[in-house]
Amino acid sequence: MALASPADGPADCDDVSYWRAFTAPPDGTGAGRRAARDDAGSGDRHAWWARRSAAAFERPSGVVRVWADTAPAAVRAAAAADPAGFVTTQGHVLRVPDLLATLTTEAVVHHLDLIVDLPDAPPPAALPVRVAVASLCGLLSDDAVRPAGWDDGDFLLRATGRVPLTDRERWELGEAAGWFPLIG
Numbered sequence: 001m002a003l004a005s006p007a008d009g010p011a012d013c014d015d016v017s018y019w020r021a022f023t024a025p026p027d028g029t030g031a032g033r034r035a036a037r038d039d040a041g042s043g044d045r046h047a048w049w050a051r052r053s054a055a056a057f058e059r060p061s062g063v064v065r066v067w068a069d070t071a072p073a074a075v076r077a078a079a080a081a082d083p084a085g086f087v088t089t090q091g092h093v094l095r096v097p098d099l100l101a102t103l104t105t106e107a108v109v110h111h112l113d114l115i116v117d118l119p120d121a122p123p124p125a126a127l128p129v130r131v132a133v134a135s136l137c138g139l140l141s142d143d144a145v146r147p148a149g150w151d152d153g154d155f156l157l158r159a160t161g162r163v164p165l166t167d168r169e170r171w172e173l174g175e176a177a178g179w180f181p182l183i184g
Contacts, residue, residue: 002089015101016138108132144176
């Protein structure tokens, strides 16, 4: 829908700052994320909507069918969008490339959600993973660096709270551990 919702510029956020409304506070409690979502008026309602929408399907194949119909239409809309243009979504104005990066990040994270218990399932492709990693790394403070032992998949799972930090990882991250998860 955002690709069909042109807006006058300038943008009020980019592909990194867009996610700030969905971030945890530096103390890691998640309270700031909930408050930001309530302020934005969309986070909790979106989660409720997603659960209700998924429950509307008797079988997972129903969701797959809808995805198979809508995904190609979204790709066509993205290809036709003016890369110099602006769109509106979630109460924000973004440049088209920044919107596409946020959608890519979200798709990669949900791809990981879908394959968590499917060890033989293919992982997300490398280029979309790089986009998601860049967006989430942008949420770290300038002094924070992810542990060297984390590959991109490990980082995304921890940065989104899908996998909790171990005590060793908290030690390696130091003060930056309080920023995790970066988004929920």
